[in-house]
Amino acid sequence: MPQAASPHSKGALIEIRGLGKRFGSVVAVDDVSLTIDAGEFVALLGPSGSGKSTVLMSVAGFERPTAGQILIDGVDCTGLPPNKRNIGMVFQHYTLFPHLSVGDNVAFPLKMRGIGKAERRRQAEQALEVVRLSGYAERMPKQLSGGQQQRVALARAIVYNPRVLLMDEPLSALDKNLREEMQIEIKRLHAELGFTVVFVTHDQGEALTMADRIAILKAGRLQQVSPARSLYERPSNLFAAGFIGEMN
Ligand code: ADP
Numbered sequence: 194m195p196q197a198a199s200p201h202s203k204g205a206l207i208e209i210r211g212l213g214k215r216f217g218s219v220v221a222v223d224d225v226s227l228t229i230d231a232g233e234f235v236a237l238l239g240p241s242g243s244g245k246s247t248v249l250m251s252v253a254g255f256e257r258p259t260a261g262q263i264l265i266d267g268v269d270c271t272g273l274p275p276n277k278r279n280i281g282m283v284f285q286h287y288t289l290f291p292h293l294s295v296g297d298n299v300a301f302p303l304k305m306r307g308i309g310k311a312e313r314r315r316q317a318e319q320a321l322e323v324v325r326l327s328g329y330a331e332r333m334p335k336q337l338s339g340g341q342q343q344r345v346a347l348a349r350a351i352v353y354n355p356r357v358l359l360m361d362e363p364l365s366a367l368d369k370n371l372r373e374e375m376q377i378e379i380k381r382l383h384a385e386l387g388f389t390v391v392f393v394t395h396d397q398g399e400a401l402t403m404a405d406r407i408a409i410l411k412a413g414r415l416q417q418v419s420p421a422r423s424l425y426e427r428p429s430n431l432f433a434a435g436f437i438g439e440m441n
Pocket residue numbers: 216219220221222239240241242243244245246247248
């Protein structure tokens with residue numbers, strides 16, 4: 194069961210220091226530094242190709258930076274594999290295993306961690322309860338709606354109680370109603386469970402409504418980092434970042 198992940202602990206949980214990533218001659222991310230506190234909800238906002246996914250994948254450990262460091266809880270994780278980082282991840286396309294039941298999908302990270310079957314089943318059921326899908330464990334993914342599948346992906350990401358939840362445009366494949374429903378759901382989970390969220394989006398409205406702080410990326414560089422509230426009150430700051438108008 195995902196329990197409150199030290200919601201009251203203070204201080205930097207994720208430190209991105211001078212992160213750089215090249216793919217051959219393409220500079221995907223250039224000298225990005227960002228510190229995220231425990232319990233914070235940070236949106237990484239930027240147009241397509243600005244390096245958002247590469248930053249997130251570097252934090253998760255799926256991409257190896259070509260420069261800089263990633264520290265989590267003060268530990269240099271730059272060379273560590275994803276399963277050593279206590280991080281849950283949700284992608285744009287729910288990427289459930291189609292041949293596994295909902296319960297087995299959710300329990301998968303527990304299996305990877307060598308947890309026994311009865312305990313896996315119990316924890317998976319609890320995670321499904323958190324995303325309000327109790328009783329769906331025996332179903333197959335294709336029997337679920339898009340929104341339900343995305344909630345299963347969320348349950349799978351939180352099942353082992355990670356301190357950090359990384360989400361890469363998790364809602365962009367959903368229609369407007371489902372997207373709004375899931376935005377509320379994710380905010381509720383964040384408030385209840387207290388984990389730290391890094392949420393990638395190219396949708397400034399979504400970033401403004403969901404995040405505590407917004408980090409704006411453009412062409413691989415961090416343009417500015419501001420509290421969402423100050424961007425709400427002074428949208429000219431978004432213009433100042435040369436951002437509005439280049440979105441879609
Ligand atoms: P975003 O998530 O903001 O759309 P990405 O991080 O996916 O941006 O990509 C940033 C840049 O890096 C883009 O120019 C993209 O084409 C390039 N890129 C990303 N992944 C790869 C890869 N595996 N190989 C080559 N280029 C890549």
